[in-house]
Amino acid sequence: MTAAPLVLLEGIAKQFGTGETAVRALSDVNLAVGPGEVVGLKGPSGSGKSTLLNVIACIMAPSAGRLSLAGEPIWDERYLVRDLRRLRRERIGFIFQFHNLLPFLTARDNVALAMTLAGQPRAQARQRAQALLEELEVGRRADAMPARLSGGEAQRVAIARALANAPPIILADEPTAALDSERARVAMDLLRRVARERAAAVLVVTHDEKIFDRFDRMVALRDGRVEAEVLRSA
Template sequence: MNNPARKEPLVQKKPLVHVRDVSKHFGEGETRVDALRDVSLEVHPGQVVALLGPSGSGKTTLLNVVGCIMEPNNGWISLDDEVVYDGRWLRSDLRKLRLEKIGFIFQAHNLLPFLNSTDNVAVVLNLAGYNTAEAKKRAVELLDYLEVGHRKEAMPANLSGGEAQRVAIARALANRPRIILADEPTAALDSQRAGIVMDLLRKVAEEQEAAILAVTHDEKIFDRFDHIFHLRDGRLETENA
């Protein structure tokens, strides 16, 4: 779905997410389930793209494969102009690959309840090797960028649903990944807060030339996507633009 008020995605550049002929099955013989069947898709810098489909269609499996959490059975995957899978993983340290290239956003914010907003973001940077002062500075910058800097000292229990999700987005952006994978990021939010979160993701996509791929059933945000891919029984059936 196109929104004429948006900037055109930077489609002349190479895709940040490029998946080709990826398949994934579970089990063998009579118990085999084909979760993904020869799936190919591209997401370019500046694009916000949705994955739709009924329960069991393969949406979360595809997100986990793109996120290098789950290994496919065959296919080819390039992330940020690096081929990371070609019949096998081409990186030995997938944790480092995820830390370098990918930010994850989930339906539940999964903030650590014993850390305030700043420290929930900074902890990711500490794991990446930042010292405490650098990590906190970057965390506050991100919270300000996402318009929740005034809640930088708040504990998760004292944040609204929308505020907590924005802190979670800040955490996902901490290491400056250009690929954001979101699993039902607005399902727990009302229409107004869902719109705010999607506007923030749009801002990230356009200003940081990021690619955002989101699994969603949330009809109230369908008009916020550049493209909608439909999965059914593991196959990518159609694409709406």
């Protein structure tokens, strides 16, 4: 990696609880993801994958270590940024394992909302939302409410929502679990294209072996530690 990393973790640890009941979810994790890079994060259940993603997204504070995003120090014994909600809105696109769509908005408006909250005009936001849904082959369902979408359709809407504000950092927790092989590849190819064209950093937690070939690198976690890294392009 030649460019400065967009995601940089140095000695990150996360502990839940204290004393004899303490559980160490992450231990001395060092990881860098650069612009244009698509990195997969794998490991057995309980290895710390989702915890690590939540730490990077500033949803969960680490117990130790340093975190920098897009070249800015974010955590060093405490949060160094006052407005974490703004940071997440402007710099991070998060694709959750469960779609978390707002049930009272259509698919299109779920995607557009992310842009209008960032200040885009509503008409422009809805137009871009439609384009993203088309790319993910769910454009024909743009006017459907979440309750009328299949699990796979809802997840593709959630992916579109995460990409709406063109964030430099995209984090995804099992984004293709509800998708068939073909649509999983479509979704990952879109994430790869976004990474290349916008010089974004993409980090994906996955057990989905059918998309392993879409990553530049696979990072394996075990017991909260980085166990191995494999260059997929090698």
